[in-house]
Amino acid sequence: MNCDDARQLLLLAGYGELSFEEEEALELHLAACPGCQAARAENESLESLLAKAELDPPPGLLARCRRDLAVRIGEESAPRRRFSLAHLWDRWVIHPPMWLRPVGALAMLAAGFFAARVVPESPMLARLTGGPAPLASVARVRLVNAAGSGQVRVQYDEIRQRELTGSLQNEQIRSMLISAAADPSDPGLRVDTMDLLKNHGESDDVRQVLLQALRTDPNSGVRLKALDGLKAYAREPETRQALAEVVQRDDNPGVRVQAIDLLLQNREPEVVGLLQELMRREENGYIRSRSQKALREMKASVDTF
Amino acid sequence: MNPSSASLALSQPGAAQACTQGAESMDEAALIRAAQAGDHDAFERLVRNYDQSVLKLATNLLRSPDDAHDVYQEAFLRVYRNINSFRFDCSFHTWLYRIVTNLCLDQLRKRKVRKTEPSTVETPEGTVDRLETTPEYRPHADPQRSLLSTEIKHRIEDTLSQMSSRERMVFEMRHYQGMRLRAIGDVLGTSEEAAKNCLFRATQKMRTALGDLL
Numbered sequence: 001m002n003c004d005d006a007r008q009l010l011l012l013a014g015y016g017e018l019s020f021e022e023e024e025a026l027e028l029h030l031a032a033c034p035g036c037q038a039a040r041a042e043n044e045s046l047e048s049l050l051a052k053a054e055l056d057p058p059p060g061l062l063a064r065c066r067r068d069l070a071v072r073i074g075e076e077s078a079p080r081r082r083f084s085l086a087h088l089w090d091r092w093v094i095h096p097p098m099w100l101r102p103v104g105a106l107a108m109l110a111a112g113f114f115a116a117r118v119v120p121e122s123p124m125l126a127r128l129t130g131g132p133a134p135l136a137s138v139a140r141v142r143l144v145n146a147a148g149s150g151q152v153r154v155q156y157d158e159i160r161q162r163e164l165t166g167s168l169q170n171e172q173i174r175s176m177l178i179s180a181a182a183d184p185s186d187p188g189l190r191v192d193t194m195d196l197l198k199n200h201g202e203s204d205d206v207r208q209v210l211l212q213a214l215r216t217d218p219n220s221g222v223r224l225k226a227l228d229g230l231k232a233y234a235r236e237p238e239t240r241q242a243l244a245e246v247v248q249r250d251d252n253p254g255v256r257v258q259a260i261d262l263l264l265q266n267r268e269p270e271v272v273g274l275l276q277e278l279m280r281r282e283e284n285g286y287i288r289s290r291s292q293k294a295l296r297e298m299k300a301s302v303d304t305f
Numbered sequence: 306m307n308p309s310s311a312s313l314a315l316s317q318p319g320a321a322q323a324c325t326q327g328a329e330s331m332d333e334a335a336l337i338r339a340a341q342a343g344d345h346d347a348f349e350r351l352v353r354n355y356d357q358s359v360l361k362l363a364t365n366l367l368r369s370p371d372d373a374h375d376v377y378q379e380a381f382l383r384v385y386r387n388i389n390s391f392r393f394d395c396s397f398h399t400w401l402y403r404i405v406t407n408l409c410l411d412q413l414r415k416r417k418v419r420k421t422e423p424s425t426v427e428t429p430e431g432t433v434d435r436l437e438t439t440p441e442y443r444p445h446a447d448p449q450r451s452l453l454s455t456e457i458k459h460r461i462e463d464t465l466s467q468m469s470s471r472e473r474m475v476f477e478m479r480h481y482q483g484m485r486l487r488a489i490g491d492v493l494g495t496s497e498e499a500a501k502n503c504l505f506r507a508t509q510k511m512r513t514a515l516g517d518l519l
Contacts, residue, residue, distance in 0.1 A: 008505070011504070011508055012501070015479060015480075015486075017485065017486055017501075042512075042519045045518075045519045046508075046511065046515060046519055049461070049515055049518060049519075050480060052454055052457055052458060052461075053458045053461035053462065054365065054481050055361075055365050055368070056361065056364070057361060057364045057370065057373060058370050061360065061370050061373070061374060062356065062357060064374065065356065065374055065377040065378065066352075066353075066356065068374070068378055069352070069377070069378055069381050069382070070349075072378060072382060073345075073348075073382070073385055076382070076385065076386070224345045228346065253343050254343045254344070254345045255345075257342065257344060258344065258345065258346065261344075284343070286342050286343055
């Protein structure tokens with residue numbers, strides 16, 4: 001082996017890509033060649049320098065990615081909601097496509113420009129624009145009156161952002177999570193909340209939240225998380241009732257599949273009617289074959305007459 | 306199959322090369338089949354097996370958290386939409402990484418056209434690297450070491466940005482993701498030999514750029 005060959009192999013050796021024979025030949029060469037030994041040392045310092053430039057994703061990015069993915073998959077897999085008003089609002093106003101955003105921004109700019117020309121200037125507006133910027137945290141002014149000596153008293157509601165840390169046993173944390181689970185404005189927040197609550201279904205209040213989300217949440221990502229949390233309670237009548245409703249009414253095949261799997265874990269007699277009904281009108285092939293198989297195993301008729 | 310009972314195929318993100326053999330690959334195959342049957346739980350577990358390494362690759366390649374976020378979303382949405390067309394004729398890792406590297410290549414090409422450097426922003430105090438604003442990249446307590454470390458980082462990033470998109474891709478996958486050259490070749494649709502040559506060129510450029518520090 002000459003030095004040129006050895007230098008080529010040195011790099012691959014650093015990555016553990018050499019065969020046994022190549023490694024042996026390289027080691028033999030290195031033992032007798034100070035030039036290549038120096039080249040190996042140079043490679044090693046290159047490695048340690050490169051390690052300095054390795055990036056880890058910023059904190060929170062992975063969680064944000066997972067949350068956004070759950071929401072987008074939830075939206076993707078709800079085809080029957082595609083033309084609902086709520087969907088259109090969300091699709092075109094809350095999360096418009098990228099190409100529409102500059103158009104929307106221009107339209108708002110133009111609307112503002114023309115409104116300023118058409119609408120007469122209000123005294124309140126004049127005061128606001130002439131004075132200090134309004135408090136960002138003021139939600140609503142409730143009361144104003146003169147306080148004497150030319151002073152004015154203003155009573156207002158204020159929104160403050162605060163942080164609370166504690167276990168799920170903490171009553172305040174629990175009640176905030178229950179409230180976040182029903183926040184209609186942020187499906188991502190609801191997905192995260194369900195993720196936290198799903199392992200605490202032993203409490204009645206949490207289980208009720210899971211059941212409510214499963215039955216009514218418009219986002220299928222949230223409903224799937226709720227289903228996950230209810231797995232351990234699939235024998236309970238209230239859960240079975242909710243699962244039966246989901247199997248019959250949910251517009252997301254993924255949610256229906258999970259619900260039917262849970263229902264079939266415990267083959268109570270009342271499930272037969274539901275399975276026969278599914279055989280009659282279910283479009284999803286997997287659910288139909290699952291129902292058919294279960295009916296046969298339960299020695300029930302596959303058809304209704 | 307009970308999807309919920311399928312155990313995780315790979316506990317280590319990025320260790321997916323091993324998935325082509327043995328019991329682990331059986332478990333992963335079960336997860337994929339469950340996901341193909343519409344099991345969201347199985348799909349989520351598949352995502353979680355790989356998403357940390359996907360995000361790290363995208364972050365290192367694109368050097369922009371926002372672009373890495375977009376690539377993550379688009380890659381896994383494509384997997385979700387096309388999972389039924391996955392026919393097990395390559396490993397899931399290879400299939401996923403093909404999607405991710407194609408998306409990253411598109412981003413890098415777009416950047417070359419736009420000639421922008423998205424990891425930096427202009428501020429009244431000068432140019433700031435957005436990635437440096439996160440805790441991992443805060444300067445070291447020792448100002449001299451911090452200066453040297455920043456200098457090294459900038460030189461490495463400059464060199465990476467001067468590499469061709471493919472050189473950069475091979476370099477990142479081999480160096481930071483620890484992927485074998487054969488797997489890199491599979492992902493990029495080329496031979497192991499071509500991936501090796503690409504790695505040589507990329508490393509040579511890096512060595513030249515950092516020569517005085519070695």
